[in-house]
Amino acid sequence: MDSGNTAWVLVSAALVLFMTPGLAFFYGGMVRSKNVLGMLMQNIFAMGLISTIWAIIGFSIAFGGDGPIIGNLDFAFMENVTSLDDNIPGFAFFAFQMMFAVITPALITGATADRLKFGSYVLLIGLWSIVVYAPAARWVFNANGWIFEMGALDFAGGAAIHINAGMAALAVVLVIGNRTGHGSEPMPPHNLPLTVLGTGILWFGWFGFNAGSALAADGVAAQALVNTQLGAATGMLGWLLVERIKTGHATVLGACSGAVAGLVAITPGAGFVGGVAPMIIGTVAGVACYFALFIKAKMNWDDSLDVIAVHLIGGIVGTLVLGFFADTAVNGEFNGLFFGGGIELLKDQFVAAVGIGVFSFVATYAIAFGIQRTIGLRVDLDAERVGLDQSEHAESAYAS
């Protein structure tokens, strides 16, 4: 075992964990003041529930055995995890992957803001982490997974995390329906400073997410860290540029959203691209995700905090452009179209995006529909009016 590598992966696990409270603030600032605790709670609660489920069964489904679709129970209750000891301890890998499992379902909460019943949320993400996330993580991150085997690249989870959570968000929105007053009552963000704070935490934690995915303290990790920074930076610039041209203002929320869009898009390629590629990827993502904002209005989907525009579209952009920009001089076995690798990788990236997307949508829709038909997904109208903080949690964020 290498102590330098181990140290970096352990620190990265902590960095990735910190992204979930970061996400809580990112989203919390954007909801109305009567729902901010409800939003913070859904995110922070994922740290409690998903960590536990991951230890009991999630990790084993994702990384046990050698099946291409689903793992086995070899690692249930953390049995045999030390058998994975190699360059780094098995438990370092286990911990690092645990934090990914925590944040992925939390990403969905932005789509269902202000109306999802807490008890139903618990059931939703608990089932989702076992039925949807663990298999998707296996396909992409485990050497036996069918997407990994096929040769598609996903360094830190553009498909397994962002496309996955984005399609899940769409599925849940279709089942739960729009917020009461959506389209007629104004629902602007109540505290953008919280959103800026959350963006900073997310950005900081993303270094662990991407550079930690090298699973070593080496040149690939350093390249991934630089790429992460440039993806976020140019994502912000790209978003603000089109926003300024279209609306006349460069907004604070736009800067935050563009940075996150860039971070999402650089995620799958963080350890596979170099040179100016991260800047191109970030810029394309910032512009594409900005224009993707208008999908929800056209379709009348109340994806309240734009999980589809930022995570689904950002994830698709990042996953597909890797088919052009992957460079074996940086890392890996496959060159993209622009580096003499031909169309093969792009095709594999496309199959990975569609495979994860379709699976996530169908499975999430089934889970959400099942909950809707049994205990219901959304709070009643009076509870929605008074806000989740009071109705679901018997607390208020801003005491008077």
Add this chain to the structure above:
Amino acid sequence: MKLITAVVKPFKLDDVKDALKGAGITGITVSEVRGFGRQGGHTETYRGAEYKIDFVPKVSIEVVVVDDDLDDAVEAIKTGAATGKIGDGKIWVSDVDRIIRIRTGEEGVDAV
């Protein structure tokens, strides 16, 4: 001239504003207030300690109108604010002796 004061549910403010606009009323003043009435409050729990929150968030609306517009304005507020559930609020009317538009110094009907 009359001063109309209405205490309504916060989420009905936009409806009341639109109803007043529809009735031709062009100036209103709004403040966030807390009300204690028949609606009752709710209970919050922090680390096991219960707090009874008696005061419910409300919005208070003030409108000065000429006597002729009074009934229409009150009706507009009533329609805009009503949900039929307890806690819809109250409206009261008082006499105004004098009114001035600060910028122009106009008084009386012209200042409304």
Add this chain to the structure above:
Amino acid sequence: MKLINAVIKPFKLDDVKDALKSNGVTGITVTEVRGFGRQGGHTETYRGAEYKIDFVPKVSVSIVIDDEQADAIVDVIASAARTDKIGDGKIWVTDVDRVVRIRTGEEGPDAV
């Protein structure tokens, strides 16, 4: 006694307070309010979605005062709050039936 209510631009509050002080007014009550009038609002854009913010931040000043001083004080407020631009606000005066100083129980002019 009279109750004077002035809804003014927030940045003029200190001017109004100073003018009132130098004219012998010793007690005022101030509330942050939002006004909707001829000044109109502004538009905010969040992720491409436009929100029309109709309400403009204002400050409401309440003063209870002797009948004979009311007119003069209204003029003091009007000149202190004036910027000559739209949105300077309004002042209105209503009757006060009774006023009590809580500490002493004094009533009427003594309580003002």
